[in-house]
Amino acid sequence: MKTKAALRYIRKRSISQVIDTITQVRTGEPLVALTFDDGPHPQFTPLLLDLLAQYEAKATFFMVGKEAEKYPEVVQQVINQGHAIGNHSWSHPSFVELRSLAEWKVEVRQCEQVLNLNGLRLFRPPYGHQNMKSRLALFFLRYKVVGWSVEAQDWVAQTPGEMADRLIQQIKSGSIVLLHDAIYRSRMTEPQYDRQPMLEALKIVLDTLSQQYRFVTLPTLLKNGRPVYKNWQRQA
């Protein structure tokens, strides 16, 4: 019976690794992973790097390939400062609106080619949109798909204080936090989103929580615990 239960467990785990999404990590250590999507941004990413350095915090950047191609020096700065990089697609489409493996593959591979992933194969779906087929495509492309457990909707206008409160209330050991060092615009005529309120909110969070938690990259968090997988199917 024990062997059967163990086999069942292993089987269940591997199925999770194929079709489910990592949303947080079960860990006994006081570790938290901050993640920043949609960059790199020539103005806001360097400001964010300075802020993280002040608190000796490490983070993970899910970059858009198209943007990374424009600002390779910012990508390099992120790497030089010991942060991790993940794939957030080439042009930030909703993956549920793409239909074929070929389309998903182009988005993922093209991004991969401009990022220095250093063997790290972490993917975050644009807008968090995903269906079973696109999730399976990522498995075949040998990526771990990472969602999040904490968000402050930093794309919605709010004061830094409000944003910081939301984050502080939700963050616990093993949390994966969704933030943005840029907000992807499909057309350059769309207004730029100011990231200053997010940066101010993050300063409050780091001030408040740095004694209690260590902010680490996703690979470090994953090494120090067991990933929690969730069935993550989201559409627009």
Ligand SMILES: [Zn+2]
């Ligand atoms: Zn995004």
